Each structure stands twice: as structure tokens, then as C-alpha cells.
Amino acid sequence: MGAADAIRAQALSLGFDAVGFARAHLGAEVRERLMHFLAEGRHGSMGWMADRTEQRAHPRALWPEAASVVVLGLNYGPDTDPLATLAETDRATVSVYARNRDYHDVLKKRLKALGRWMAERWPGAGIKVFVDTAPVAEKPLAQAAGLGWQGKHTNLVARGHGSWLFLGEVFTTLDLGTDDAEADHCGSCRACLDACPTAAFPAPYELDARRCISYLTIEHRGPIDPALRPLMGNRIYGCDDCLAVCPWNKFAQAHSEPAFAPRAALRAPLLSDLAALDDPGFRAMFAGSPVKRIGRDRFVRNVMVAIGNSGEGALRGTAQGLCEDADATVAEAARWAAQRLEDAP
Ligand code: B12
Ligand code: SF4
Ligand code: SF4
Numbered sequence: 001m002g003a004a005d006a007i008r009a010q011a012l013s014l015g016f017d018a019v020g021f022a023r024a025h026l027g028a029e030v031r032e033r034l035m036h037f038l039a040e041g042r043h044g045s046m047g048w049m050a051d052r053t054e055q056r057a058h059p060r061a062l063w064p065e066a067a068s069v070v071v072l073g074l075n076y077g078p079d080t081d082p083l084a085t086l087a088e089t090d091r092a093t094v095s096v097y098a099r100n101r102d103y104h105d106v107l108k109k110r111l112k113a114l115g116r117w118m119a120e121r122w123p124g125a126g127i128k129v130f131v132d133t134a135p136v137a138e139k140p141l142a143q144a145a146g147l148g149w150q151g152k153h154t155n156l157v158a159r160g161h162g163s164w165l166f167l168g169e170v171f172t173t174l175d176l177g178t179d180d181a182e183a184d185h186c187g188s189c190r191a192c193l194d195a196c197p198t199a200a201f202p203a204p205y206e207l208d209a210r211r212c213i214s215y216l217t218i219e220h221r222g223p224i225d226p227a228l229r230p231l232m233g234n235r236i237y238g239c240d241d242c243l244a245v246c247p248w249n250k251f252a253q254a255h256s257e258p259a260f261a262p263r264a265a266l267r268a269p270l271l272s273d274l275a276a277l278d279d280p281g282f283r284a285m286f287a288g289s290p291v292k293r294i295g296r297d298r299f300v301r302n303v304m305v306a307i308g309n310s311g312e313g314a315l316r317g318t319a320q321g322l323c324e325d326a327d328a329t330v331a332e333a334a335r336w337a338a339q340r341l342e343d344a345p
Contacts, residue, residue: 003122004176010117011071011072014110015257018165020074020145020179024059024066024337030140031057037206044210046219052076059171065126066175071145072114072137073158073165074107078262079254082240086233089310091268092303094291097166097321099262102290106259107131107168113252115170131166138167146179151243152204155191159185162240185248192242194336199229201242213239217302218294223329226336229305234271236302237291263289271310274303275318297327304330308337313344 001009003264011019034057043049055062059069076095085093097103111129119127130136139156143149148158148165158165158183186204193201200211209215211234216224224232243249265285277285282296291299304322308316319341322334 002177003174006121006169007070007114007118007176011070011114014073014113015074016110016114017075018048018071018147020071020142020147021176022071022141022144022149022181023178024063024171026057026137026140027146030137034137040202040208042206042208042210044220046209046214046215046344052135052182056137059136059141062135063126063171065173066128066171067173068171068178069141069145070114070170070172070176071142071147072107072111072168073142073147073156073161073171074103074110074168074257075161075164075253075255076103076166076257076260077161077164077249077252077254078212086235088268089234090271090312090315092236092271092274092306093234093235094236094266094269095240096164096262098237098290099260099266101259101288102292103166103260104131104133104290105258105288107166108133111168111170118172118174122174128171129168130171131168131296135265136169138169144168144178144181146182149182149184149186150205151184151192151246151248152186152190152201153246154205154207155243157185157246157248158270159248160251162252163244164249164252164255165248189247191245191247195241195245197233197235197239197241198228217298221298221329223332224301224305229336230309232305233309234306236274236299236306237294271303271307271315272318275300275307275322296331300325300327300330301333304333304337308333308340310341311344313341316341316344 008019038050082096091269115129139150142156148156151157198211279296286292319334319337325331
């Protein structure tokens with residue numbers, strides 16, 4: 001068995017769902033598109049996106065000795081309709097990827113196990129693992145390795161998994177050859193573009209993160225633009241709309257990873273319960289979850305936006321109760337919510 005076949009077999013036995021090989025190199029268009037994204041200011045306050053752009057666009061600028069990249073995918077396909085809770089206005093919608101353990105932890109553990117196995121098998125080979133933690137253009141690398149293509153919603157779509165793959169990489173000095181890059185299979189479809197509640201796609205294959213609910217609820221600090229708030233519905237952490245409507249999801253399977261099985265408390269939590277969380281309560285509820293990263297204040301800010309959008313007069317008191325919150329952003333969002341519910345039945 002050749003090196004690439006052996007690594008593929010080992011990766012599958014470690015629980016990865018997709019494996020491919022690419023050269024540690026990306027075409028000039030990746031850099032051009034990244035620079036266009038940054039020049040338009042579409043990264044918003046994610047200042048780190050504008051740092052180390054050469055490394056992001058060129059794997060060998062990140063690690064000059066790298067010869068190949070093993071790109072790994074982990075299926076997180078949901079077992080229920082991820083958009084079902086959008087209509088339950090007194091409840092919150094937490095995006096599929098955040099309903100249980102942090103995927104970074106799950107993926108990193110497996111990537112390290114694969115890296116260790118490779119190091120034992122090929123002593124002297126250089127090996128580094130990455131998952132969303134370094135300036136790596138993960139989607140273009142995954143496309144080059146044949147895992148799927150970057151769809152019009154900008155995420156990787158895989159024939160066998162739809163939009164539901166997490167990505168991670170093992171960079172190595174070993175020359176492992178390449179798989180064939182995957183071609184674009186979006187065709188004339190534009191379901192994802194039309195589904196976006198905030199019109200965050202200025203053009204197909206281009207995202208303005210500043211309008212994306214995922215950015216607004218997770219990355220953005222401080223008050224959310226009042227013009228965008230009514231469009232956010234009850235999405236309090238991330239957003240799955242553009243992913244969920246992709247017709248390629250019909251080939252996806254529900255994942256079998258216990259770490260991603262939704263916690264009962266996060267399937268459709270009541271907004272009133274979430275608004276009541278103080279700092280220790282928030283930390284306890286989201287231990288080990290990616291949600292923990294944003295902290296209680298940003299989280300409750302998001303909950304206030306959802307309450308303001310609920311149309312539920314019964315939640316007016318909950319909002320009023322936080323109008324003097326110690327965090328100025330929470331207090332402002334609470335006042336906005338209370339005002340929006342002023343005439344709600
Ligand atoms: C920054 C970031 C975000 C930002 C910006 C997203 C974005 N699209 O750039 C925000 C916070 C909004 C975000 C949201 C989400 N993210 Co995110 N994010 C990243 C991160 C860290 C970097 C992405 C990046 O480089 N963006 C910069 C721009 C320039 O890249 P881009 O949009 O991919 O741009 C390309 C296209 O525009 C394309 N392009 C431009 N014009 C044209 C024209 C044509 C014809 C073509 C073909 C292509 C093309 O070329 C550009 C360069 O490759 C990656 C991890 C990583 N290190 O790669 C995860 C990552 C992309 N995120 C991921 C996930 C899961 C999400 C969410 C689904 C989470 C959620 N449920 O809320 C959402 C999806 C929103 C969306 N529609 O993209 C996964 C995606 C997995 C996959 N299957 O693709 C990644 C890969 C993390 C991981 N390791 O699994 N994310
Ligand atoms: S994640 Fe939601 S807000 Fe962001 S682009 Fe997709 S549909 Fe639009
Ligand atoms: S919804 Fe349609 S256009 Fe969007 S990524 Fe999927 S196939 Fe492509």
C-alpha cells in the first residue's frame with residue numbers, strides 16, 4: 001500500500017469521514033479573492049483576517065518545508081431539520097455546530113492521533129496539524145484535495161455530505177501526491193443566496209461577514225446594527241440557513257459522533273431561561289461548548305435581540321428586567337427589545 005493509501009485508511013479508522021491530498025500550494029486566485037474580501041472591509045472587526053495574509057494564501061509561506069496537505073473532513077450532519085426552531089418565537093435557535101462539544105477539540109484530538117501515527121511510520125517527516133487555529137485557507141485546500149467545492153454560500157459542499165463537513169489539515173514534509181480537485185456543482189442553483197435573512201451575499205461565492213448572523217452573534221462585540229436586528233429572528237448563536245437549504249444535503253447522513261449529539265437543553269431553549277443566566281450559570285451551561293467563547297454578556301445581548309423579535313408580550317418583563325444590566329451593550333439591547341414589545345399581545 002502506498003503512503004497516501006495507508007494514511008487514508010488510518011484517517012478513516014480514526015473516524016474521519018473524508019480524506020484527500022493536495023500539494024502545499026494554492027493558486028493566485030485565492031490570494032486575489034482574499035485581498036478583495038479585505039479591501040471591501042468584509043471581515044468587519046475580525047482584524048486577524050488581515051494579518052498574515054501571505055501565510056493564509058500560501059501554505060508554504062506558513063511553513064516553507066511543507067510538501068503536502070492531508071485535508072480531513074468530519075461529518076456533523078444534523079438528525080433533524082436545523083431550521084425547525086426558527087418558527088418557535090419564544091425559543092432560541094442555536095446553530096447545529098454549537099449544540100454540543102466544540103468541534104475544534106474533537107477534530108484536533110483526531111488530527112493529533114493521525115499526526116502521531118504518521119510520525120511513527122515515517123520517522124524524520126515533519127508534521128503539523130491545523131483546525132481553524134492558524135492562517136490556513138481551509139476551503140480552497142479542501143477543494144484542491146477533492147473533498148468538495150466552495151459553493152455559492154462560500155462553504156465547502158461535498159457530494160456525499162452536503163454542507164455539513166468540518167475541516168482540518170495535516171501539513172507534512174512528505175510528498176504524498178494529490179487527489180483530483182473537485183469541480184463546482186452549483187450549476188444554476190441559488191437557493192443559499194435567496195435564503196439568507198440578512199442579504200449577506202453581495203454576489204455568488206462572496207460573503208460580507210458584516211451582515212452575516214454568524215459573525216454578528218459570535219465575532220462581533222458591542223451593539224449590533226439596529227437595522228439588522230429585526231432580520232435575525234431567534235438565531236442567537238451562528239446561523240445555518242444557507243447551509244440547510246443546499247440541495248446537496250439530500251446525500252448527507254446524520255452524524256454518528258456522540259460529541260455532536262445535541263444537548264437536550266440546546267435543542268430549543270426558552271429565551272426567558274437564557275436571559276436569566278448570570279456569569280457562573282452561563283459558564284456551567286456551556287462548559288466544553290463553542291458558545292462559551294463569547295461570554296455571558298455577548299450571549300445575553302443576542303438573546304435580547306431574539307426577544308425583541310419574538311412578538312411575545314410575555315417576554316416584555318424579561319427584557320425590562322435587564323434594561324439596567326451592568327453590561328452597557330446588554331442594557332441597550334434589552335431597552336431595544338422592551339420597546340419593540342411595547343404593543344405586543
Ligand atoms: C472567518 C471565518 C468565518 C467568518 C467569515 C466566513 C467566510 N465565508 O469567509 C464568519 C464568522 C462569518 C463565519 C461563519 C461561518 N463559518 Co466560518 N470560518 C472562517 C475561517 C476562520 C476563515 C474563512 C476565510 O478565510 N474567509 C475569507 C474569505 C476570503 O474566504 P471565503 O469566503 O472562503 O472566500 C472565498 C470565496 O469568496 C471564493 N470566491 C470569491 N469569488 C469567487 C468566485 C468564484 C467563481 C469562486 C469559485 C470562488 C470565489 O474565494 C475566496 C477565497 O478562497 C474558516 C477556517 C479557515 N481557517 O479557513 C472557518 C470556516 C469557513 N467556517 C466554518 C463554518 C462551519 C461556519 C458557519 C457554518 C458556522 C455557523 N453555522 O454559524 C458559518 C457559515 C457562514 C458562511 N456562509 O460562510 C467551516 C466551514 C466548513 C465547510 N464545510 O466549508 C470552516 C472551514 C471552519 C472549519 N475548520 O470547519 N466563518
Ligand atoms: S450563515 Fe446565515 S446570515 Fe450568514 S450568510 Fe448564511 S444564511 Fe446568511
Ligand atoms: S444551495 Fe445551491 S448554490 Fe448554494 S451551495 Fe448549494 S448547490 Fe450551490
